[in-house]
Amino acid sequence: MNFDFSDDQKFLKDQANKFLTERCETTVPRGILEGDAPYDKKLWQAIVEMGWTGVTIPEEYGGLGLGYLELCVIAEELGRSLAPVPFSSSVYLATEALLVAGTDDQKKKYLPKLASGELIGTFALAEGAKVPLPKTIVTKLSGGKISGTKLPVPDGDVADFAIVAAVTDSSGSESSVALSIVDLTGKGVKRASVGTIDPTRSHAAVTFDNADAEALGDSDAGWALTRRVFDRAAVLFSFEQVGGADRCLEMAKDYAMGRYAFGRQIASFQAIKHKLADMYIKNQLGRSNAYYGAWALSTDAPELPIAAAGARISASEAYDYASKELIQTHGGIGFTWEMDCHLFLRRAKLLSLCLGGPRGWKDRLVSALERRNAA
Amino acid sequence: MDFNDSPEEAAFRAEVKNWLASNATLRTEGSDDPYAGMSEKELLKLAREWQSKKANARFAQITWPEEFGGRGGTPIQSVIYGQEEAKYAVPRGFFEIGLGMCVPTMMAFASKEQLERYVSPALHGEEIWCQLFSEPSAGSDVAGLKTRCVKDGDDWILNGQKVWTSGAHFSDFGIIVARSDPKARKHKGLTFFFIDMKAPGVEVRPIKQISGASNFNEVYFTDVRIPDSQRLGEVGEGWKVALTTLMHERLAIGGGSGGVDLRELMSLAQSMELEDGPAMANAAVREKIADWYVRAKGLQYTRYRTLTALSKGEIPGPESSIGKVVSAPKLQEIASFGMEIEDMGGILTDPDLAPLDAAMQQSYFWAPGIRIAGGTDEILRNIIAERVLGLPGDIRVDKDKPYDELPSGH
Numbered sequence A: 001m002n003f004d005f006s007d008d009q010k011f012l013k014d015q016a017n018k019f020l021t022e023r024c025e026t027t028v029p030r031g032i033l034e035g036d037a038p039y040d041k042k043l044w045q046a047i048v049e050m051g052w053t054g055v056t057i058p059e060e061y062g063g064l065g066l067g068y069l070e071l072c073v074i075a076e077e078l079g080r081s082l083a084p085v086p087f088s089s090s091v092y093l094a095t096e097a098l099l100v101a102g103t104d105d106q107k108k109k110y111l112p113k114l115a116s117g118e119l120i121g122t123f124a125l126a127e128g129a130k131v132p133l134p135k136t137i138v139t140k141l142s143g144g145k146i147s148g149t150k151l152p153v154p155d156g157d158v159a160d161f162a163i164v165a166a167v168t169d170s171s172g173s174e175s176s177v178a179l180s181i182v183d184l185t186g187k188g189v190k191r192a193s194v195g196t197i198d199p200t201r202s203h204a205a206v207t208f209d210n211a212d213a214e215a216l217g218d219s220d221a222g223w224a225l226t227r228r229v230f231d232r233a234a235v236l237f238s239f240e241q242v243g244g245a246d247r248c249l250e251m252a253k254d255y256a257m258g259r260y261a262f263g264r265q266i267a268s269f270q271a272i273k274h275k276l277a278d279m280y281i282k283n284q285l286g287r288s289n290a291y292y293g294a295w296a297l298s299t300d301a302p303e304l305p306i307a308a309a310g311a312r313i314s315a316s317e318a319y320d321y322a323s324k325e326l327i328q329t330h331g332g333i334g335f336t337w338e339m340d341c342h343l344f345l346r347r348a349k350l351l352s353l354c355l356g357g358p359r360g361w362k363d364r365l366v367s368a369l370e371r372r373n374a375a
Numbered sequence B: 001m002d003f004n005d006s007p008e009e010a011a012f013r014a015e016v017k018n019w020l021a022s023n024a025t026l027r028t029e030g031s032d033d034p035y036a037g038m039s040e041k042e043l044l045k046l047a048r049e050w051q052s053k054k055a056n057a058r059f060a061q062i063t064w065p066e067e068f069g070g071r072g073g074t075p076i077q078s079v080i081y082g083q084e085e086a087k088y089a090v091p092r093g094f095f096e097i098g099l100g101m102c103v104p105t106m107m108a109f110a111s112k113e114q115l116e117r118y119v120s121p122a123l124h125g126e127e128i129w130c131q132l133f134s135e136p137s138a139g140s141d142v143a144g145l146k147t148r149c150v151k152d153g154d155d156w157i158l159n160g161q162k163v164w165t166s167g168a169h170f171s172d173f174g175i176i177v178a179r180s181d182p183k184a185r186k187h188k189g190l191t192f193f194f195i196d197m198k199a200p201g202v203e204v205r206p207i208k209q210i211s212g213a214s215n216f217n218e219v220y221f222t223d224v225r226i227p228d229s230q231r232l233g234e235v236g237e238g239w240k241v242a243l244t245t246l247m248h249e250r251l252a253i254g255g256g257s258g259g260v261d262l263r264e265l266m267s268l269a270q271s272m273e274l275e276d277g278p279a280m281a282n283a284a285v286r287e288k289i290a291d292w293y294v295r296a297k298g299l300q301y302t303r304y305r306t307l308t309a310l311s312k313g314e315i316p317g318p319e320s321s322i323g324k325v326v327s328a329p330k331l332q333e334i335a336s337f338g339m340e341i342e343d344m345g346g347i348l349t350d351p352d353l354a355p356l357d358a359a360m361q362q363s364y365f366w367a368p369g370i371r372i373a374g375g376t377d378e379i380l381r382n383i384i385a386e387r388v389l390g391l392p393g394d395i396r397v398d399k400d401k402p403y404d405e406l407p408s409g410h
C-alpha cells in the first residue's frame, strides 16, 4: 500500500506553497473583492509561466504531461491562498472536457493555447437558480447554432471560449444533451458580470443568440460527458477545499492563542478547544477522502464516481464548518469586512455549490453504491 | 499512489489466506452469526481453541518478536491478517485487552523470567488478562485513584475497589495501578503491579450494563497480598507505567467500534417500505447513508495514510487520533436511525422479531459505552486540541497539591 504523495509531488507542493505565500497574500483576493478587475492578471501570468495550466496536458499538446496527483497538490495550495484566477474554469473544467471528449484536431487546436495561457476556457452548465438537469436545461442547440442564457458561468466574463451544455430536443432525456465549444468573443454572444457571494472569483451571465457551436463529443453524449468532467473536477476542487479548510484552522488557532478573555487565552477554553478539534477531525476526513479521489482520478479507476462524490461531500463539509467556526472563534471582529475571515466563508460556499451542492452529490453517491452492490 | 500489496505483502497475504482456508469457516453473506445465542462459557471455549491455533501458526501477535511467539512482523502484516480474518466466522472478544495492553506493558517492565512464565499462556488463550485502572471516583482522571497499596516486608497489601473492569470475571491476571503515597502529588504517589485475580481477597462482582448483559465488573480488594516482585516500574513511578498501557490502548481502539455499520443500514433500507416507496429510495435516508459513508471511508483512508507511513518506516502523523471520536458517535447515530426506519417495530428486541437479528437495537445499547470506554469523546477532543494542535492545557487545580488535600465528590 502506498497511500501518499511521492517526494517529488510533495516538493512541488512546497514550491507552490512558497510561491503563493509570497505572491498571493490575502491582500490579493481582497484586491479583487474591493476592486473592479475580474481576476488578478499578474498572478495569473505568473501561474501560467510556472506551467501549472499545462500540468496534465500531454507534451504532444504543449503541456507538461505530468499526472493528476501533481495537479492535486497545486489545487490544494491555490485553495489555501484563495488565488483569484480563472484556474479552475480553464484547467479543471475546459481542459478536462477537451481531454475527455475532444477529437485530436480539437486537442491540437485548444490544448496548447490553454497550456500557454493564450486562451482561457470555462464550462457553462447552470441556468439560474435551479438544478441543471437534462429536463431543466433550456439552452438549445440546433443546426450548429446555440441559443439561450447560461448563468452563472464561472469566469464567463473573461474566458475566450466555453464548453456549453445544451439540449437538442425537449424530450428531457439524457441523450438530448450535447456539449459544444462556443467562442465567447464571437457573434451572437453577450455577456455581463454578475454579483455573487464570492466576487474574488468572477462570474457572468452569458447569452447566446444563434451563436456558432462546435460539437464536442457525440451529440447524444453531452450529459454523460458532463458528469465525467464534473467527477474529475470534483476531486480537484476537493483539494482546494481541503487547503482552504486547513488555512481556516490555522487562522482560528493563531487568533485563539493570541486573544485573552477572562484572564486567559481563549484557546484555553474547552468550548474553543473542542471546536478546533472538530475542525481538525473534519479536515482530516476531508483530506483522506480527497486522497482517495486523487488515487481514483490519477489511475482512471472505475471507482471514480464514488471516490469523487466522497471527496466532494467530505471536503465541502470540512470547509463549510471551518469557515463558519473561523468567524465564531474571532468573535465580533470576525464579522467585520476588514478581517479576512469572510473571504473564506465566501469561498467555502462558492466551492461547495460550483459543481452542484452536496445534496445532489450525496444522492449520486448512494446511487453509485447501489449499482456497485448490485453488480 | 496505489493499494497494491508489495511482493512481500502479497506473499504474506497468500500465506494467510491459505492458512485461514484450511483452519476456519468463511462467513457467508446474510447467514446468521454462528455464535449468536451461545453462552459466554461456550464462546470462551471456542475462542481459546481458535486463539491457540492462531498462536501456533504465529498469526496471533504478528508484530511481537519471535521469542515471544510472534513473527517480528510489520504493522501492515497485522492489518493484512485482520482483513483476511474478517472474512471468516471466528470467535473474538476475550484476549484483546490482555494481548493489546497488559502483556505489552509487561514486556516493557517485567523481568525476563516473568515474561517466560506469562507471555506464552496469554498468547495461546490459556490465561486471560484484564486492566484494573478505573475506579468509582477516577475514570478520565485515572491518576486520581484511591486504591491503596502499603508495603509490608517483601509484599504489598492492597485495599480498595476498581470498577468497569472488562472481563475480570474470566481473567486470571490483571494489571493494576494503586496509590502508594497519598502525601505525594497525585501523579507521583502511584505504583503499578500485576496481580493474580484468584489471590485471596480479590472479589469480582459483575455489573449489569444498560443492555442487561455483563461484560464488565467491580473488583474489590481486601488485604490482598502482592509480592514486590510483581511490581512493574519503580515505587511511585506507576503513572509512567500506566501511560505505556494507555498508549497501547489508544492504538488498540483506534480502529472500528464494532456493531452495525453502513452495510447493515443499507441492507435494512433495501428491505423496508416507507410512505413513498422503498426506504432506499427515500431522500432523507439516502442523505444519511451518504454522510455516514464518507465518515466511514474518511476513517478507513486515514488508516491507510497511517499504514503508508508505517510501511515506509516513518512515524505516522497525528491524524490517526481521530478514530474513535468519529466512529463511536457514528455507531450511535446509525443504530438510532436504523430503528427509526423500522418505525413502530423499531422498539422490538427479540432477534426473531426485529430485523437483522435485532442488530440495530443491540448497537443502540452498546454505542453509549463505546463513547466512554478507553477515553471519552470529550477527553479525546482534549487530546487532539492539546497534543495535535498545541492548544493550552486545561487549567489544573490539582497539580501541585498533595493527593490527600484534593477535593472529591461522588
Ligand SMILES: Cc1cc2nc3c(=O)[nH]c(=O)nc-3n(C[C@H](O)[C@H](O)[C@H](O)COP(=O)(O)OP(=O)(O)OC[C@H]3O[C@@H](n4cnc5c(N)ncnc54)[C@H](O)[C@@H]3O)c2cc1C
Residues within 6 Å of the ligand: A259, A261, A262, A266, A269, A270, A271, A272, A328, A329, A330, A331, A332, A333, A335
Ligand atoms: C452584529 C453585532 C452587533 C453588536 N452590537 C453591539 C453593541 O451595540 N454594543 C456593544 O457594546 N457591543 C456590541 N457587539 C459586540 C458583542 O457584544 C461582542 O462581539 C461579543 O460579546 C463577543 O465579544 P468579542 O467580539 O470581544 O469576542 P471574544 O470575547 O474575544 O470571543 C472570541 C471567541 O472566544 C469565545 N469565548 C470568549 N470567552 C469564552 C469563555 N469564557 N468560554 C468559552 N468561549 C469563550 C467566544 O465565544 C468567541 O467564540 C456587537 C457584535 C456584533 C457581532
Ligand SMILES: Cc1cc2nc3c(=O)[nH]c(=O)nc-3n(C[C@H](O)[C@H](O)[C@H](O)COP(=O)(O)OP(=O)(O)OC[C@H]3O[C@@H](n4cnc5c(N)ncnc54)[C@H](O)[C@@H]3O)c2cc1C
Residues within 6 Å of the ligand: B097, B130, B131, B132, B133, B134, B135, B136, B137, B138, B139, B140, B141, B163, B164, B165, B166, B167, B216, B369, B370, B372, B373, B374, B375, B376, B377, B378, B379, B382, B394
Ligand atoms: C464498556 C466499557 C468498558 C470499560 N472497560 C474498562 C476496563 O477494562 N478497565 C478499566 O480500567 N476501565 C474500563 N472502563 C472505564 C473507562 O475507562 C471509564 O469509564 C472512562 O475513562 C471514563 O471515566 P468515568 O466513567 O469515571 O467518567 P468520568 O471521568 O467521571 O467522566 C464523566 C463525564 O465527564 C467528562 N469529563 C471528565 N473529565 C473531563 C475533562 N477534563 N474535560 C471534559 N470533560 C471531562 C467525561 O467526558 C464524561 O462525559 C470501561 C468503560 C466502559 C464504558
